[in-house]
Amino acid sequence: MFGLHYKLETKAIALVLAIIGVSSIGGLVEIAPLFTIDQTVEEAPDMRVLTPLELAGRNIYIREGCNSCHSQMIRTLRDEVERYGPYSRAVESQYDHPMLWGSKRTGPDLARLGDKYSDAWHAAHLFNPRDLVPQSVMPAYPWLARTQLRTDDLPLHLERLSTLGVPYTQAMIENAAADAAGQAAPNTERAWGVAERYGEATNVRDFDGAQGAPTEMDALVAYLQMLGRQTAIAHAQAGDAP
Amino acid sequence: MLSALSTSQRQAALVFLVLLAFVGLFVAGIGRDDPIAGHGWLVLAVSLLSIFAILTRYYDPEPPADRAGSYYDEPVKVGIILAMIWAVVGMFVGDWVAWLLVYPEMTFAEPWASFGRLRPVHTTAVIFGFGGNALIATSFYVVQRTSRVRLAGTLSPLFVLWGYNLFCVLAATGYLWGINQSKEYAEPEWYADLWLVIVWVAYFVLYLRTLARRQEPHIYVANWYYLAFILVVAVLHIVNGLALPLSWAMAKSYPIFSGVQDAMTQWWYGHNAVAFFLTAGFLGMMYYYLPKRAGRPIFSYRLSIISFWGITFFYMWAGSHHLHYTALPHWVQTLGMTFSLMLLIPSWASAGNALLTLNGAWHKVRDDATLRFMMIAAVFYGLSTFEGSFMAIRSVNALSHYTDWTVGHVHAGALGWVAMITFGAIYASVPWLWKRKTMWSPALVEAHFWLALAGTLIYVFAMWNSGIIQGLMWRTYNESGTLAYSFIQSLEAMRPYYFARAIGGVFFLLGALIGCYNIWMTIRAAGSAEALRDDHPQSRPDPALEMGR
Numbered sequence: 001m002f003g004l005h006y007k008l009e010t011k012a013i014a015l016v017l018a019i020i021g022v023s024s025i026g027g028l029v030e031i032a033p034l035f036t037i038d039q040t041v042e043e044a045p046d047m048r049v050l051t052p053l054e055l056a057g058r059n060i061y062i063r064e065g066c067n068s069c070h071s072q073m074i075r076t077l078r079d080e081v082e083r084y085g086p087y088s089r090a091v092e093s094q095y096d097h098p099m100l101w102g103s104k105r106t107g108p109d110l111a112r113l114g115d116k117y118s119d120a121w122h123a124a125h126l127f128n129p130r131d132l133v134p135q136s137v138m139p140a141y142p143w144l145a146r147t148q149l150r151t152d153d154l155p156l157h158l159e160r161l162s163t164l165g166v167p168y169t170q171a172m173i174e175n176a177a178a179d180a181a182g183q184a185a186p187n188t189e190r191a192w193g194v195a196e197r198y199g200e201a202t203n204v205r206d207f208d209g210a211q212g213a214p215t216e217m218d219a220l221v222a223y224l225q226m227l228g229r230q231t232a233i234a235h236a237q238a239g240d241a242p
Numbered sequence: 243m244l245s246a247l248s249t250s251q252r253q254a255a256l257v258f259l260v261l262l263a264f265v266g267l268f269v270a271g272i273g274r275d276d277p278i279a280g281h282g283w284l285v286l287a288v289s290l291l292s293i294f295a296i297l298t299r300y301y302d303p304e305p306p307a308d309r310a311g312s313y314y315d316e317p318v319k320v321g322i323i324l325a326m327i328w329a330v331v332g333m334f335v336g337d338w339v340a341w342l343l344v345y346p347e348m349t350f351a352e353p354w355a356s357f358g359r360l361r362p363v364h365t366t367a368v369i370f371g372f373g374g375n376a377l378i379a380t381s382f383y384v385v386q387r388t389s390r391v392r393l394a395g396t397l398s399p400l401f402v403l404w405g406y407n408l409f410c411v412l413a414a415t416g417y418l419w420g421i422n423q424s425k426e427y428a429e430p431e432w433y434a435d436l437w438l439v440i441v442w443v444a445y446f447v448l449y450l451r452t453l454a455r456r457q458e459p460h461i462y463v464a465n466w467y468y469l470a471f472i473l474v475v476a477v478l479h480i481v482n483g484l485a486l487p488l489s490w491a492m493a494k495s496y497p498i499f500s501g502v503q504d505a506m507t508q509w510w511y512g513h514n515a516v517a518f519f520l521t522a523g524f525l526g527m528m529y530y531y532l533p534k535r536a537g538r539p540i541f542s543y544r545l546s547i548i549s550f551w552g553i554t555f556f557y558m559w560a561g562s563h564h565l566h567y568t569a570l571p572h573w574v575q576t577l578g579m580t581f582s583l584m585l586l587i588p589s590w591a592s593a594g595n596a597l598l599t600l601n602g603a604w605h606k607v608r609d610d611a612t613l614r615f616m617m618i619a620a621v622f623y624g625l626s627t628f629e630g631s632f633m634a635i636r637s638v639n640a641l642s643h644y645t646d647w648t649v650g651h652v653h654a655g656a657l658g659w660v661a662m663i664t665f666g667a668i669y670a671s672v673p674w675l676w677k678r679k680t681m682w683s684p685a686l687v688e689a690h691f692w693l694a695l696a697g698t699l700i701y702v703f704a705m706w707n708s709g710i711i712q713g714l715m716w717r718t719y720n721e722s723g724t725l726a727y728s729f730i731q732s733l734e735a736m737r738p739y740y741f742a743r744a745i746g747g748v749f750f751l752l753g754a755l756i757g758c759y760n761i762w763m764t765i766r767a768a769g770s771a772e773a774l775r776d777d778h779p780q781s782r783p784d785p786a787l788e789m790g791r
Contacts, residue, residue: 005547009461012453012469019470019554023477026558026581027510030574034503040571041502059494063420065358071644075567079717082725090569093501098424101505103564105644106343108729130346135734137346139356153488160486160496 044091044231049166050223051198052154052176053183053214057223059157060216061100064141071102072111072227085112085228086238092231095166107138112228119207122221145208145217151177172197183222184214201229243316243400244299246309251397256296258401263289269433269491277419278433278493281412288408312778313386317399319675321379322668324407326761328371329661329754336364337747343740354418362417362429368656369427369519371410376664377523378403378445381468383671384530385449388465388787389456390779398448405441409434421493425508427515428482432495435483442479446472457779462787463546467526470554474518482511502569510561517557520655521623524663525553525592531667532616533599533786536606541598545591552588556581563634566643575636582634586627593624611684611691615666618695622658626651641713646736650705657698657750665694665757672764674777682763690753690760697749700742708739 008015034040050058061067074080076087088111093099102109117125121132126144129136154176162168172179175193182190183204191204207221228234247255263286270282339360342348349355386393393399413430416422422429430438449472453461461469485495499507533540540546562570562578597620600607607617629651633642642648669687673680681687715732719725776782 001551002544002547005551009466010459012450012461015461015466015469016450016473019466019473020477022551022555023470023474023558025555026560027481030559030562030577031503031506031510034506034571034574037571062424063422064353064356065361065417065422065424067424068358068361068426073568075640075643077567077640077717079719079725083716083729088569090502093505093569095500097496097498097500097504098508099501099504100424101565101568103426103644104648107733109644133730135730137343137733137740139342139346139349139358140351141353141356142351143353153492156488156492157494157496160488164486164496164498164500166500 041090041094042233044089044233046233047091047094047231048199048201049095049168049172050226050230051183051194051202052151052158052172052180053149053219053222054226055157055161055223056149056151056154056180056216057219057221058100060144060220061223062098067100067102069102069104069106069138070108070110071105072109073101074109074111080109081238084109086234089231089234089237091233092228095161095230097161097164097166107136110224110227114225114227114229119205119221119225120209122224123208123217126217126220143216144220145210145215147216149180149214149216149219151180151214154180169197180219181214184208184218243320244296245302246305246314246316246396248304248396252296252300255397255400256293259289259293259296263293272491273493276492276494277416277421278431278491280419281416281421281433281493284412284415285408288411292404310392311780312392314393314396314399315383315675317393317403318379318383318671321375321382321403322671322675322761324403325372325375325379325664325668326754326758328367328375328410330751330758332364332367332372333747333751333754335360335367337744337751339364340740340744340747344737344744353420359417359420359422362422363414365427366410366413366417366429368661369515370413371407373520373523373660373664374406374410375403376668377468377471377519377527378406380527380530380667380671381449381471381523383675384462384464384526385452385468386779387777387784388462388530389453389458390781390783391452391455391457392779393448394451394455395448398444402441402445402448405437405444409438409441412437416493423485423495423497425482425497426512428479428508428511431493432483432485432487433493435479435485439476439480442472442476446476458783462530463540463543463550464526464530466550467522467529470550471518471523471526474514474522474554474558478511478514478518482507502571505565505568506562506570506574509564510558513561513564514557516655517553517560520660521557522553524660525549527667528592528596528616528620528663530787531663531670532596532613532620534784535610535613535616535666535670536600536603537786538599538601538603539786539788541595541601545595549588549591549595552585552591556585556588560585560634563639564643566636566639579634579636583631586631589627589631590624593620593627596620596623611687612666612669612681615662615669615691615694618691619659619663619666622654622662622698626655626659629654641717642709645709645712645716646705646739647709647713650702650709653705654698654702657694657701661750662694662698665690668757668761672761676765678764678767681760682767683760686756686760690756693749693753693756697746697751697753700746700749702746704739704742704746708736708743711735711739 074084074087126141128140129138158168158173158176179194182194186204208217266285270279273279412434485497487495559581562574563582715727
């Protein structure tokens, strides 16, 4: 080993090639098989995609860096399952570009947040967390409720994700902007289109409690209410009702 | 700095900057409905300012034709100053977000001032701004001295340095405007990532060409580490950054990997950013500046070989220890844990090698705060690599993961190791570069040392306490078999520790400010041409660097 190295350190190119070779092995052995071994991601036939409104909410979640304080990955530990719900399955984030598993819980895990609180609770909590939880250290996001959501580019978002393998249909892509508005405007013609394309289980509600065009608050609350609700597989395996 | 450029090089720089200005204008135009337009205008402004700076000096006298007989130190000087500026910015923002966790109302209801947007500004400014500039500057310095040859280029070192800083500015301003890819320590969007690839290739080519021209038969140990840093960071950055942009006119992109594969790729990147940016690069720094300052050759050439190849091989397997008990397949978690434990061997080989090098020079450690910075850095390197291996054990990780213990561990490494070795290297370099006998005030170096050490200890102890208390509260059951504490109770228990941590940060920031003042005064003090007359490619090699040549 020392003799070989002694020769390597006299030839810059050989040293470069040796560094690349030696450092590549770990990644190749650990990452490449994750794409080929079938058991890596289990099957979930009921897995649904995010609606355009929920996707827009997810992008707001990323923009605001929520993932630096909230994880979305419940580990296979008794206390985590009892605190947050059934542990997270790989399939539950298979459409997540990027994944938001997180690495730090300054705030609680959000993997199964959906339907835990009302829309009004979320809207008020995001407006100022300390109105509801006095000890909270979460930032207030008062501008979300007064910022109109940009929806005209949503078809492009869905199209790019479908290129990457997320099963959005052509109808979903074409109607993305209208569906985003429709999901936050129940009992309108647009709202029925959302249920038709994304399933009856989709939350169609006025998430921010204010009439009119969808706001960023609508999108973010729609996303939070969907967390953990894309498939019932984790609940089914844990033996309780979804 | 521009005086080193010949007329044709000044012209080449102008042509390049005009093109860059047009790119900026073009992006500002096509992306006018998108946050990317801000970056278009920023690039335009930076290009125009640079063009102006060159034009005002365009008719300055040309440099002497034969410059091979001297080292090219202007980029090193600029890099060190930029590193100190980024240090102050990054540490200030870091301490600010630390206070936000004590006083969460301090966001003024402004989007840019919330924790989630400021936190990546802190990490990017300290890791890439402070650390990256220090690595680029010292690597330019070290590769010239250990190869006894001038840098292989006049324009390209300036491009690497300023291009890299443009990347840092694009990254940090982007987060404030909400441009964030969410991948930890790789938050910048696709166009900033692409720009960094261009800069990094230029850096690699420059480094390799300089090594190829060396007058020494062997490549000195510091350069192995700098080379590994440059190469592996390139591979990590490109693979983890693979993404599909919405369009050329939009900042947003979608990473091509998803879910479990994305998580593994991200932590393969994340952990090896620690390994090859924050470890290999700074080990390169240590292997030059510590023996040089102590006046003693490296203790063992063989230990440095074991350490080098061990780090290069083992680290790349360790990333999956960030994903214990998650949906990542068990076999990958086990591999990650195993290799993390084995990593202790090459890590301690380097830490031990550094400390044993000081045998016979401990009186200098006592008297010289600059050398003491490097000694303490080696100690913290040894401590935090031990802690890292320990935390990678699955059952320990069950407690530590998601808690402040991780934050404490990162800062033991970042403050205790990375920042300390950098301050040591900077305090050693500044008098050498500006031809002074010593720093303006050795007493202020001493003050900086104690502030930095106190700040680090306060920070790390606060986070150990908060992290372990948090982890225990989350898993404590009461007598009836249900969870004893709500999440918010665990958060309430953190408040005194978050306060203490922010105080520790103030200490560390104060030290850096004192350092800036001292460096500034050293630069302003009168120089003496006598100070370092042997510092040129024809001089005899330094005996302290004999080992490992």
